[in-house]
Amino acid sequence: xxxxxxxxxxxxxxxxxxxxxxxxxxxxxxxxxxxxxxxxxxxxxxxxxxxxxxxxxxxxxxxxxxxxxxxxxxxxxxxxxxxxxxxxxxxxxxxxxxxxxxxxxxxxxxxxxxxxxxxxxxxxxxxxxxxxxxxxxxxxxxxxxxxxxxxxxxxxxxxxxxxxxxxxxxxxxxxxxxxxxxxxxxxxxxxxxxxxxxxxxxxx
Numbered sequence: 001x002x003x004x005x006x007x008x009x010x011x012x013x014x015x016x017x018x019x020x021x022x023x024x025x026x027x028x029x030x031x032x033x034x035x036x037x038x039x040x041x042x043x044x045x046x047x048x049x050x051x052x053x054x055x056x057x058x059x060x061x062x063x064x065x066x067x068x069x070x071x072x073x074x075x076x077x078x079x080x081x082x083x084x085x086x087x088x089x090x091x092x093x094x095x096x097x098x099x100x101x102x103x104x105x106x107x108x109x110x111x112x113x114x115x116x117x118x119x120x121x122x123x124x125x126x127x128x129x130x131x132x133x134x135x136x137x138x139x140x141x142x143x144x145x146x147x148x149x150x151x152x153x154x155x156x157x158x159x160x161x162x163x164x165x166x167x168x169x170x171x172x173x174x175x176x177x178x179x180x181x182x183x184x185x186x187x188x189x190x191x192x193x194x195x196x197x198x199x200x201x202x203x204x
Contacts, residue, residue, distance in 0.1 A: 088139035107155035
């Protein structure tokens with residue numbers, strides 16, 4: 001009977017991770033165990049203690065990772081700096097959140113709402129970067145950290161940015177990109193274009 005219960009627990013863990021996109025390492029950290037130990041529990045080859053079993057069940061019931069993504073959204077929404085949270089939806093790019101820092105720029109950045117498509121709205125160069133992110137697999141979690149340098153028309157004129165984007169599990173079982181955007185000078189932008197440094201994969 002105990003072995004059947006443990007196999008059921010293993011299936012629950014596997015299903016939970018498949019639905020949420022959460023990595024084994026994140027699950028292990030949340031439970032306070034090593035990834036190797038967690039992996040054996042999920043495969044059904046290791047029985048957790050009663051205390052750990054109860055902890056796992058609480059984690060599955062509370063679905064803490066969904067609320068964790070809500071906290072990501074809140075962090076981006078309230079940031080005074082330029083930050084964004086986006087994801088691929090079908091053939092488009094969906095806005096999840098823009099920060100207060102971005103919205104304070106005015107114009108379209110102040111008007112866009114969560115769930116709206118971004119492609120086709122922020123300029124041809126931004127759309128090119130979206131395509132590069134797709135091709136690199138960033139929206140599927142195959143690339144973890146990407147740097148890009150881009151320009152767009154802001155209400156105050158042409159703006160130049162250096163962005164670092166990190167792939168994180170979203171609330172739909174997919175991958176979102178959390179990005180910080182640093183305003184740079186045109187000379188820095190021109191140098192990056194000249195040297196072919198407008199798009200770089202920093203970590204796979």
